[in-house]
Amino acid sequence: MNIKKTSSWIVITVILLLIGIAMLSRSIINNSNGGENLLEESIQEEPEIDLYFGFHPDSFFIFKDTISPNEFLADILLRHKVPYSIIAQLETASRDVFSVRRLRANRPYSILNRDTTDAADFFIYQPGPLRYIVYSLKDSIYAEEFQNPIDTVIRTGAGTIDHSLWVTMRRNDMNPALIAKMEDALAWTIDFHHVQPGDKFKLFFEDLMIGDESVGIGRLLGANFINRSGDNYAIYYESENYSGYFDLEGRPMKRAFLRAPVRYTRISSGFNPRRMHPVLRKVRPHLGTDYAAPHGTEIFSVADGTVTRAAYNSGNGNYVRIRHDNTYETQYLHMSRFADGIRPGVRVRQGQIIGYVGATGLATGPHVCFRFWKNGVQVDHRRLNLPPPEPMSDEELPIFHKHRNRILPIVDAIPIPEEQDEKKQSNMFTSLGWLD
Ligand SMILES: [Zn+2]
CATH class of the missing domain: 2.70.70.10 (Glucose Permease (Domain IIA))
Structure with a gap:
């Protein structure tokens, strides 16, 4: 290799490194039409080889399908040369992990086979997005359950309420679990039974992903509910001594009294x-x-x-x-x-x-x-000004403020989608401030 070639390789390597660093540290601004998912940051690095349910894809012939209605495991395995004796053993061996009797139609499965002239090596079943089961069909017969790795993706969401929180979040394609988190964070400050048209909210949260599929909501890191009384912030904070939602001054959002004793209509x-x-x-x-x-x-x-x-x-x-x-x-x-x-x-x-x-x-x-x-x-408890709870300790407060100063600008920068003209939408949901 001559010097010129070597130096061009160094240049290419440096460029690739820089791209790599940029990709790891950037925030991807993904401005979709609805205004949601405006900022997302991938926390996980891609593995070097995409393993197939933990197996090296080059070592196997892989058959993917879904279980047909009225199809038995034996039907599938016999097609892949697995003898009856093995299928019978598998029934016993899988009992305590994920019994083959629990396999359901329309769920995906895979067959892994090193040598298609011989019986298949593995049967893999996906009961749902969170996990998969590997059934070993050769040498030792066993079943083993695995959790799919979950990626935490940081996202933001926002909306303007025209009829109800429920309709607004549904229209913005938000997970109901996110509604529940917002209610948890702000229940002591906001009367979610009676939100008003024109009220706005901004949310900064963790979306739990498996591949491209959202499987849940992690922490709600910051929220602002903007109504006639102005901004109502909640900041999630966790340390050795404290955990939960706090206002901007470090006082717990949780108050001594609930706003109401019942989820009323x-x-x-x-x-x-x-x-x-x-x-x-x-x-x-x-x-x-x-x-x-x-x-x-x-x-x-x-x-x-x-x-x-x-x-x-x-x-x-x-x-x-x-x-x-x-x-x-x-x-x-x-x-x-x-x-x-x-x-x-x-x-x-x-x-x-x-x-x-x-x-x-x-x-x-x-x-x-x-x-x-x-x-x-x-007294009328709805007019009562109860004293706000005590803020954090003097030692903790500066640490909280530092954390708050990181979260707050992100929440403030979330654009709110325009109020949409859906006035003709059924007002069936208007009283459903809560989701049960
Ligand atoms: Zn009464």
């Missing part, structure tokens, strides 16, 4: 000291908030506390009262029944099911009448 009656009672037909103060929900819907304790009453009377029907601390108490009326184990003296956690929606006592339809006491006085 509507507020049928608000807190009103001068309300006309629907059953008694007299002005009677309504010192609670009525949440209408289908009969049997779960009712949650809005905060940690101790059950002080779980009883029945003619007005309240079945009701539960909980003392949270020296200041706050809550009460839940008209239950169809209590949850198991709910009785005076029992400790409950925030979000724990304490009973089920009904219409016992003085009620015109299934709902929860939710009452809230502060220092023994009944």
Whole structure:
């Protein structure tokens, strides 16, 4: 090799290296029409050889197919010269891993054969995108299950709500699990039952991929829900001492009280000291908030506390009262029944099911009448300004701020797709703020 050739090889090598470095470190801006998936960054490097379910593709003849309806494993294997005796052994050998009896029509499979004049070596079955089963057909007969490697791809998504969150996310092709993550992050700040047309959201999250297929959502790294009150950020943060969603100042998003004790369809009656009672037909103060929900819907304790009453009377029907601390108490009326184990003296956690929606006592339809006491006085919990939770420790806060300063510009830079004119779309979904 002469000097000229050598130097051109060095140049080519350097160029290839630079391209390699650029590919590893870049963020691919993939501006698709809907505005979603605007930024994605591949975290995994490509392996040098594309193994086929862990096997070297050059060593085998590979047959790919899907199982036909009414086709038995024996039908498939006999075509590939696997004798009956082996098929019988395989039934026993696979029992504790993934029984061959669990094979289903229309699922893909592969046959690997070193020498097609002889019986096949392996049968590979894919019960779903997450895993595959290798059945060894020669020498030792066994089954072994493998997980497909999952790539974490960082993506962003955004939307403008016209009817409901559900319709908007569906239209933007977003995974329902992402809706749930956003609700987890912001449930204490945003009333997801009653989002408004024109509300906007931006999400920065991990998409879990197997090949080209999204198989789930990882962490929601940052979110902003923009409504009439302005920006509502949530930043995911994880360290030795803390984990979860935090606001920009490092205060936990999780508050001492849930916004509502039930996944309700509507507020049928608000807190009103001068309300006309629907059953008694007299002005009677309504010192609670009525949440209408289908009969049997779960009712949650809005905060940690101790059950002080779980009883029945003619007005309240079945009701539960909980003392949270020296200041706050809550009460839940008209239950169809209590949850198991709910009785005076029992400790409950925030979000724990304490009973089920009904219409016992003085009620015109299934709902929860939710009452809230502060220092023994009944108050409108929806107007209450509860003190924000404490921020992180002084030692942790600078580390959090550093993390926040990395996430925030990414969230802010996410473009929001234009509101789409789909006003004629069924408003069936408008009340479905939650996905169950
Ligand atoms: Zn009420």
